[in-house]
Amino acid sequence: MNRIPTIFLAPLQIFTYLIYCIFVSSIFINKMDFIVQQQDALSKARTGIIKTDHGEIKTPIFMPVGTAGTVKAVHQHELKDDIKAQIILGNTYHLYLRPGLEIIEKAGGLHKFNGWDKPILTDSGGYQVYSLAGTRKIKEEGVKFQSHVDGSYHVFTPESVIDTQRIIGADIIMAFDECTPFPCEYDYAKKSMHMTHRWLERCVNRMAETKDKYNYSQVLFPIVQGSVYKDLRTQSAEKIASVNMPGNAIGGLSVGEPDEELYGMTELVCDILPKDKPRYLMGVGTPANILECIALGIDMFDCVMPTRNARHGTLFTKNGIINMKNVKWKDDFSPLDPDGTSYVDSFYSKAYVRHLFHTKEILGMQIGSIHNLAFYLWLVGEARNQIEKGTFTDWKNKMVPQLSQKL
Amino acid sequence: MNRIPTIFLAPLQIFTYLIYCIFVSSIFINKMDFIVQQQDALSKARTGIIKTDHGEIKTPIFMPVGTAGTVKAVHQHELKDDIKAQIILGNTYHLYLRPGLEIIEKAGGLHKFNGWDKPILTDSGGYQVYSLAGTRKIKEEGVKFQSHVDGSYHVFTPESVIDTQRIIGADIIMAFDECTPFPCEYDYAKKSMHMTHRWLERCVNRMAETKDKYNYSQVLFPIVQGSVYKDLRTQSAEKIASVNMPGNAIGGLSVGEPDEELYGMTELVCDILPKDKPRYLMGVGTPANILECIALGIDMFDCVMPTRNARHGTLFTKNGIINMKNVKWKDDFSPLDPDGTSYVDSFYSKAYVRHLFHTKEILGMQIGSIHNLAFYLWLVGEARNQIEKGTFTDWKNKMVPQLSQKL
Numbered sequence: 111m112n113r114i115p116t117i118f119l120a121p122l123q124i125f126t127y128l129i130y131c132i133f134v135s136s137i138f139i140n141k142m143d144f145i146v147q148q149q150d151a152l153s154k155a156r157t158g159i160i161k162t163d164h165g166e167i168k169t170p171i172f173m174p175v176g177t178a179g180t181v182k183a184v185h186q187h188e189l190k191d192d193i194k195a196q197i198i199l200g201n202t203y204h205l206y207l208r209p210g211l212e213i214i215e216k217a218g219g220l221h222k223f224n225g226w227d228k229p230i231l232t233d234s235g236g237y238q239v240y241s242l243a244g245t246r247k248i249k250e251e252g253v254k255f256q257s258h259v260d261g262s263y264h265v266f267t268p269e270s271v272i273d274t275q276r277i278i279g280a281d282i283i284m285a286f287d288e289c290t291p292f293p294c295e296y297d298y299a300k301k302s303m304h305m306t307h308r309w310l311e312r313c314v315n316r317m318a319e320t321k322d323k324y325n326y327s328q329v330l331f332p333i334v335q336g337s338v339y340k341d342l343r344t345q346s347a348e349k350i351a352s353v354n355m356p357g358n359a360i361g362g363l364s365v366g367e368p369d370e371e372l373y374g375m376t377e378l379v380c381d382i383l384p385k386d387k388p389r390y391l392m393g394v395g396t397p398a399n400i401l402e403c404i405a406l407g408i409d410m411f412d413c414v415m416p417t418r419n420a421r422h423g424t425l426f427t428k429n430g431i432i433n434m435k436n437v438k439w440k441d442d443f444s445p446l447d448p449d450g451t452s453y454v455d456s457f458y459s460k461a462y463v464r465h466l467f468h469t470k471e472i473l474g475m476q477i478g479s480i481h482n483l484a485f486y487l488w489l490v491g492e493a494r495n496q497i498e499k500g501t502f503t504d505w506k507n508k509m510v511p512q513l514s515q516k517l
Numbered sequence: 518m519n520r521i522p523t524i525f526l527a528p529l530q531i532f533t534y535l536i537y538c539i540f541v542s543s544i545f546i547n548k549m550d551f552i553v554q555q556q557d558a559l560s561k562a563r564t565g566i567i568k569t570d571h572g573e574i575k576t577p578i579f580m581p582v583g584t585a586g587t588v589k590a591v592h593q594h595e596l597k598d599d600i601k602a603q604i605i606l607g608n609t610y611h612l613y614l615r616p617g618l619e620i621i622e623k624a625g626g627l628h629k630f631n632g633w634d635k636p637i638l639t640d641s642g643g644y645q646v647y648s649l650a651g652t653r654k655i656k657e658e659g660v661k662f663q664s665h666v667d668g669s670y671h672v673f674t675p676e677s678v679i680d681t682q683r684i685i686g687a688d689i690i691m692a693f694d695e696c697t698p699f700p701c702e703y704d705y706a707k708k709s710m711h712m713t714h715r716w717l718e719r720c721v722n723r724m725a726e727t728k729d730k731y732n733y734s735q736v737l738f739p740i741v742q743g744s745v746y747k748d749l750r751t752q753s754a755e756k757i758a759s760v761n762m763p764g765n766a767i768g769g770l771s772v773g774e775p776d777e778e779l780y781g782m783t784e785l786v787c788d789i790l791p792k793d794k795p796r797y798l799m800g801v802g803t804p805a806n807i808l809e810c811i812a813l814g815i816d817m818f819d820c821v822m823p824t825r826n827a828r829h830g831t832l833f834t835k836n837g838i839i840n841m842k843n844v845k846w847k848d849d850f851s852p853l854d855p856d857g858t859s860y861v862d863s864f865y866s867k868a869y870v871r872h873l874f875h876t877k878e879i880l881g882m883q884i885g886s887i888h889n890l891a892f893y894l895w896l897v898g899e900a901r902n903q904i905e906k907g908t909f910t911d912w913k914n915k916m917v918p919q920l921s922q923k924l
Contacts, residue, residue, distance in 0.1 A: 179872065183879040186864070209847065209872040216848050223850075223869055440616065441623050443630075457593070462630055465586065465616040472590040472879060 141327035142282070142356040144388045152503040154380060154407035157494050160357070160388055162281045163326030164221065164229040167196045169388060169409040170493050172400065172486045173231060175417060178204045179224045182417050183472070183479045186225050192452050193483045194491070197229040197281075199412045202274055203238035206264075207257050211277045219279025219324050231331075231412070232280035233392070234271045237289045237361075248288060250305065268312035272330075276323040284359060285313040287333040292366040299337035306335045307349050314353060331390060333361040334379050338371045347382035357410075358383045359390040364399070364413070373402055380407035397426050397489055397513040401506045404493050416486045420478030423467040426485050430515035432460075434478065439464040446477070452484035548734040549689070549763040551795050559910040561787060561814035564901050567764070567795055569688045570733030571628065571636040574603045576795060576816035577900050579807065579893045580638060582824060585611045586631045589824050590879070590886040593632050599859050600890045601898070604636040604688075606819045609681055610645035613671075614664050618684045626686025626731050638738075638819070639687035641678045644696045644768075644800070655695060657712065675719035679737075683730040691766065692720040694740040699773040706744035713742045714756050721760060738797060740768040741786050745778045754789035764817075765790045766797040771806070771820070780809055787814035804833050804896055804920040808913045811900050823893045827885030830874040833892050837922035839867075841885065846871040853884070859891035 143161040150156060160167040174181045174189065176198045181189055189195045200220055209223070217223035220230055239246055239255045246255035252267030266274075268286040275283040287306040290299050310332050317330045332350045336342030350358050360379050363372050376391060383389050390410035391403050400411050416426065423434040428449045432439075439460040446463050447455040454477045466474030496502040550568040557563060567574040581588045581596065583605045588596055596602045607627055616630070624630035627637055646653050646662045653662035659674030673681075675693040682690040694713040697706050717739050724737045739757045743749030757765050767786050770779050783798060790796050797817035798810050807818050823833065830841040835856050839846075846867040853870055854862040861884045873881030903909040 178876045178878060179869070180878050180880045183883070185880065185883065187860070204876075208876050209868070213848055213868060213872070217850055217866075217868060223866070223872075225864055225866075225869070441620055443624055453594070457632055459624075459630070459632075461616070461620060461624060462586070462632070465620070465630075469585045469611075469615050471585060471587050472882060473587045473592065475879060476590070476592065476883065 142329045144357065144386065146386060148498055150405075150497045150502045151500060153405040153506075154377075155404045155493070155497050155502050155506075156407065156409070157497045158388065158409060160229075160409075162197075162229045164227060164281055165196070167229060167410075168491075168494060170400075170404045170490045171196055171410055172416075172490045173197050173199045173410065173412040174483050174486075175199045175201070175412055175414045176224070176226070176230075177201045177414075178208060179220055181479070181483070183421065183475045184417075184483065188480055189226070189483070190228065192454075193480060194451075194487050195228070195483065197231060198226060200230055200232045200278060200280065201238060202232045202235035202271060202278065202284075203266075205232070205278055206235060206274055207259055211274060214279070215277050215323075219277075221279055229281040230279070231282035231390075232275045232278050232284060234275070234284040234286040234333075235266050236271070236284075236287050237393070239266055240289050240291075250308070252286075268309040269316045272313055272316040272320065276320055276328060279324050280328060281326065282357065283317070283328055283330050285310050285330060285332045287335055287361055289362050289365065290335060290337045292338065292371075294337040296337075296339055296342075299335075299339055299342055303335045303337075303342050303346050306333065307346070310350070310353060314355075329356045331355060331357045331359045333359045333392070334383070335362045336375075337362060338367055338375055340375075340378060343375050343378050344382065347379045351383050355387070357388040357390060359392055360408075361392045363391065364393040364395050369399065369402075372399065373406065376403050376408065377406045383407075397486070398510045400486070400489060401493060401510055401513070404490070404497075405503065405506055411490070416482035417479050420482040421475045423474065423478065425478055426482050426513070427517070428485075428509075429512055430517040431513075432517045434460070434464050434467045434474070436464070447481060447485075450481060450484060451488045452480050454480045455484070549736040551764065551793065553793060555905055557812075557904045557909045558907060560812040560913075561784075562811045562900070562904050562909050562913075563814065563816070564904045565795065565816060567636075567816075569604075569636045571634060571688055572603070574636060574817075575898075575901060577807075577811045577897045578603055578817055579897045580604050580606045580817065580819040581890050581893075582606045582608070582819055582821045583631070583633070583637075584608045584821075585615060586627055588886070588890070590828065590882045591824075591890065595887055596633070596890070597635065599861075600887060601858075601894050602635070602890065604638060605633060607637055607639045607685060607687065608645060609639045609642035609678060609685065609691075610673075612639070612685055613642065613681055614666050618681060621686070622684050622730075626684075628686055636688040637686070638689035638797075639682045639685050639691060640799070641682070641691040641693040641740075642673050643678070643691075643694050646673055647696050647698075655712075657715070659693075675716040676723045679720050679723040679727065683727055683735060686731050687735060688733065689764065690724070690735055690737050692717045692737060692739045694742055694768055696769050696772065697742060697744045699745065699778075701744040703744075703746055703749075706742075706746055706749055710742045710744075710749050710753050713740065714753070717757070717760060721762075736763045738762055738764045738766045740766045740799070741790070742769045743782075744769055745774055745782055747782075747785060750782050750785050751789065754786040758790050762794070764795040764797060766799055767815075768799045770798065771800040771802050776806065776809075779806065780813065783810050783815065784813045790814075804893070805917045807893070807896060808900060808917055808920070811897070811904075812910065812913055818897070823889035824886050827889040828882045830881065830885065832885055833889055833920070834924070835892075835916075836919055837924040838920075839924045841867070841871050841874045841881070843871070854888060854892075857888060857891060858895045859887050861887045862891070 158169040336346040388409040391408040425432040442460040496505040565576040743753040795816040798815040832839040849867040903912040
């Protein structure tokens with residue numbers, strides 16, 4: 111939209127453009143409802159409900175990452191019944207490579223393919239592609255990259271990733287963006303942000319040109335970029351807000367910047383993004399990060415931390431972080447986490463789980479993953495309760511130092 | 518007992534020795550009951566019930582292998598509720614090294630440590646120790662070996678492995694034996710068998726000298742050896758039968774010999790071992806092996822095949838063997854195994870599970886392990902049903918060629 115030099119627009123053109131905007135908006139505006147339920151008095155935290163055709167999501171929410179259509183080491187029924195996940199994330203890059211779009215389409219979409227019948231959000235593949243430093247080339251048209259699996263060459267464009275996510279069958283589709291690294295030169299961040307904005311227009315257009323792939327709504331979330339530069343973040347947030355999609359995301363954070371930058375940028379952007387749309391902070395973070403960012407107005411989170419760290423024996427609890435490999439647990443036969451909500455927390459002992467990690471047994475990774483995800487889901491659920499009770503800020507301030515200590 | 522030159526025994530000594538034998542027998546004879554329920558008319562197959570202090574085991578039975586106190590990639594509740602395992606196996610060698618006896622004893626035994634409250638059988642560690650070719654030395658006294666974990670030196674003797682299994686808390690303790698390889702020279706097999714017999718006496722004595730470690734019975738199963746030599750197997754089976762333990766095992770098979778040798782030796786030994794004691798064929802085998810050996814009078818089996826092969830994508834079904842990595846399954850969205858008894862069989866599709874193996878996702882190993890174990894437990898359970906109905910032999914003859922075909 112920025113590319114149209116409005117100053118030269120004749121009245122007819124303005125009219126046509128407005129009609130076009132209304133048309134585009136009307137396609138999406140009712141496809142995913144978000145209701146803000148309660149606003150915290152002492153912070154910008156709020157509770158809400160996102161309504162999708164695969165069910166409701168109570169916010170704030172954490173979305174377990176199911177990279178290749180599987181949340182690693184966790185069964186689908188465990189995700190649903192024990193962990194109480196309400197939405198999971200899939201990675202477009204991974205799914206595009208394997209099993210590939212042909213298989214997913216034949217299956218009738220990812221929900222049918224993996225048996226997860228609640229909402230799915232897919233990233234755009236951008237983040238993964240940029241992680242392939244050295245084997246990818248970014249141009250205005252899109253990104254050429256080499257598969258990490260077999261070295262084959264592929265191109266992602268804003269249009270192709272929309273088509274890809276349509277085929278995957280995501281309920282929430284993410285716009286194609288460039289995720290800048292940290293640190294990032296101002297000039298690069300600015301240039302990159304503008305390209306992300308141009309790509310967004312192409313994504314919006316592609317969404318408008320294409321239909322929901324299966325029998326349910328698919329909506330687009332645009333992504334704010336701008337590295338850690340306030341003016342860029344402001345510009346980007348304004349641009350993203352103006353596109354008027356059913357939800358908005360903040361990208362390019364949690365890439366190595368200090369927590370102060372993370373919180374500063376999140377606050378700045380949250381204050382610009384519309385209140386009546388869910389705000390999704392991508393790739394964040396530690397339990398403390400999540401509570402702090404809920405306080406800033408974030409509604410949705412995803413991160414590989416609970417599952418990846420679990421596979422290496424790091425467990426998150428209300429009282430802090432446990433390194434399960436530590437010899438101190440070798441004869442601690444108390445329950446894994448007496449405060450935990452999952453059955454693994456009461457069924458297995460610390461000593462047994464320590465033994466499993468010590469001997470590199472797969473069951474250790476399974477137990478750790480269930481525990482950590484159940485903990486993350488408990489954390490956002492409890493944040494929701496506290497907001498409802500009006501006690502969120504006190505609770506958060508008590509929890510944050512506790513969550514980060516090493517046990 | 519063979520070592521006492523009976524010809525020289527004075528009447529008083531004979532009397533004392535008999536009293537001793539009765540005493541030793543009386544300790545064990547009532548500690549584990551076995552009831553033969555039904556004998557097949559056309560084969561030597563039978564059904565029975567083994568009664569232990571951790572519950573009953575309906576035979577024929579397959580015992581999932583839980584090497585280090587965990588059946589790899591399977592939760593305890595899955596083993597019990599979905600797979601319907603009635604007894605699992607633990608490996609003394611692995612448990613002795615990690616977590617070590619101090620931890621297991623402190624926990625109150627392996628059942629308490631890993632949360633499995635049904636019966637546990639432990640091997641003697643012999644098989645594992647012998648597998649450490651080059652890093653172990655076998656002498657009359659016992660075996661000196663190097664840990665595969667840290668290279669430290671350890672000694673297992675018949676006495677120490679009894680003590681170790683007492684501490685692990687096995688319901689069924691295996692005698693310390695030498696498992697000869699295949700092929701094996703006659704002279705070596707003979708010498709080894711005699712040492713195994715002498716070691717058995719030491720195991721029997723140690724069992725008599727020591728008490729049940731926790732509040733339940735622990736019984737000893739001796740092991741028939743003799744490689745593939747009929748005269749040695751006969752001698753060994755007679756010796757093992759004479760020891761009059763509550764159950765008897767056949768070792769040294771399934772080590773690379775042809776199926777004919779496996780079946781020939783099993784038949785020969787089964788005919789000598791007492792009918793009123795369960796017969797356990799160690800480390801066997803394929804689904805077809807299991808049915809053939811049930812027909813020869815075997816009641817108990819264990820094997821790593823269902824779990825190990827599952828982790829590599831090989832699934833066993835009623836209709837044959839599936840290599841889940843095969844490209845032919847890539848768009849087969851039918852249930853993993855429509856005939857399967859586990860929830861994974863109906864919940865997940867072949868295409869999805871193929872994708873999981875293709876991408877080396879842990880969930881593939883989890884699904885495969887549950888499927889294969891549930892299949893093995895179904896197989897022995899169905900064998901039991903068929904014996905009860907008097908249709909076992911017909912059913913077995915129909916199943917065996919089916920089970921072995923590649924799908």
